[in-house]
Amino acid sequence: MVRIKDIALKAKVSSATVSRILNEDESLSVAGETRQRVIHIAEELGYQTVAKRRKSRRQKQRTQPLIGVLSCLSPDQERQDPYFSSIRKGIEKECFEQEIFITNSIHLGSFQEHILRELDGVIVIGRVHDEAVTHISGRLEHAVFINHSPDPQAYDSIGIDFEAASRQAIDHLFNLGYKRLGYIGGQEKEHTLKDGQSIRRTIEDKRLTVFLKSAAPQPEHVLVGEYSMREGYRLMKKAIAQGHLPDAFFIASDSMAIGALKALQEAGLQVPRDTAIVSFNGIEESEFASTPLTTVKVYTEEMGRTGVKLLLDRLNGRTLPHRVTLPTTLIVRQSCGCPAKEVT
Incomplete structure (x- = not known):
């Protein structure tokens, strides 16, 4: 042995140094x-660390994969954001039906590399910078990204066409005869890791980009803050104080719209x-808002379920990466001023 x-x-170093190197003590x-x-x-002599021997024994003993979920948001942020909490709900439901247990629930802000090494695969929720993607994929072979597609040639991903969905909402308002449109939205964030810390960077929000191109709005009618109900309330109060409200608003999240209604x-008004x-x-x-909202429906729970299916497919041997774009549906209710219906 x-x-x-x-x-x-043989390496002409101390035993302690060898132990720390082989156990990846950073x-x-x-x-x-x-x-x-x-x-x-060590490889030449056929040596295996204790951690590798334990992992090998666990792999022989178990039949179900070890799956982790890595969220770019903190636990509090995720709980307060129905969009992302619904994605997680979909992951959990699919895992339950597949009789798979989520071994680790990881948040980028408390990221620890050794956790990834114990997993067979991970589902990443949220937008992550290329540096963080490389960091994750370099320590884990199988990763699926939800609400972000870092590299379609390398990774599985699930998302929606934000540009097409935004155009559908804006065109609906124009088709109803509204001419002066306003916008209320938040800032899209991308997450990365630097010195072990989670850093957020503001990036392009496709909803705002499409609105600016399509609606040619007055600058004072474009109001951007953070994605929250409280910010929707604050920004709409600002719009009211300015006077001369637009004929209609495209509001980039339901939570902000509920705040704006208040x-x-x-x-x-x-x-x-x-x-x-x-x-x-x-x-x-x-x-169930005070005025039921016309909204673009994103199938977030299905995004989570699809993430699990793609990861299992990868673990079963698929090598070609898949990029899944789910459809959206315009659900018409009272807030836009026309009879309720669904438009796909």
């Missing part, structure tokens, strides 16, 4: 050449009489 001492003698300061020499000698109600609204996401609460 090969011992650490045997490797240390706090160890050692030359890259020395690290590679130790690893090469601001309008407090000001004694009615929807759709004083201004109409079409929002985005299709969360359950949109149907």
Whole structure:
């Protein structure tokens, strides 16, 4: 049986150094050449670390894969965002039906590399920067990305066509005869890792991009903050204070639209009489808002379920990456000013 001492003698370093290198102790300061020499000698002699032997035994003993879910949001942020919490619900439901257990629920802000090494695959929820993608994929062979497609040539991903969905909402308002449109939305964020910390960067939001191209709005009618109900309320109050409300608003999330409705109600304004609204996401609460919302329905729960299916397919041997784009549906209710119906 090969011992650490045997490797240390051949590599001309201490046994402690060999142990820390083979167990991937990142706090160890050692030359890259020395690290590679130790690893090469260990492989040459057929040595396996305790962690690798344990993992090998676990793999022989179990029949179900070990799956992790990595969220770009903190637990509180995820709970407060119906869009992302619905994706997780879909993952959990599909895992339950497949009789698979989610071994680890990981948040990027408390990311620990050793957790990934124990998994067979991971489902990533949210937009992550290329640096973070490389960080994750370099430690784990199988990863599926939901609501983001970092590289369709390499990774499985599930998402929607934000541009087409936004155009559908805006065209609906124009087709109803509204001419002056306003926009309320948040800032799209991309997440990355730097020195072990989660960093958020503001990136392009396709909903806003499409709106600016399609509606040619007055600058004062474009209001951007953060994606939350409270911000929707604040931004609509700002729009009211400016006077001369647009004929209608495209609001980039249902949560923001619900906040905006409250601001309008407090000001004694009615929807759709004083201004109409079409929002985005299709969360359950949109149907029960003070004025039921016309909204673009995103099938978030199905996104989660599809993520599980793609990952299992990968674990079963598929090598060609798949990029799945789910459809959206325009659900027409009272807030836009026309009879309720669904438009696909």
